Amino acid sequence: ALLDFAVQWAPYDGGDEHILPEFGLVPTDFYHRLRCLLDAQPKIDAGTRRRLKSLCTRKLGYPTVVQQKSTSPNRGR
Structure with missing residues (x-):
């Protein structure tokens, strides 16, 4: 039921009031549980999983992870 609700309400910013x-x-508890559910359910398609994890990350206030190439100023010395 959590997953169905999240899929239905994700386009409307999650439907927090419901x-x-x-x-x-x-x-907050809903989005924590949803993240755990997304990790535990292998049958969820990758696009849906990515969208819902992004929603959870945003709603829980986690910083977005951006991977950058390492550019050390001392590199090559």
């Missing part, structure tokens, strides 16, 4: 009445959870 989470407590629907699941009895505050949004």
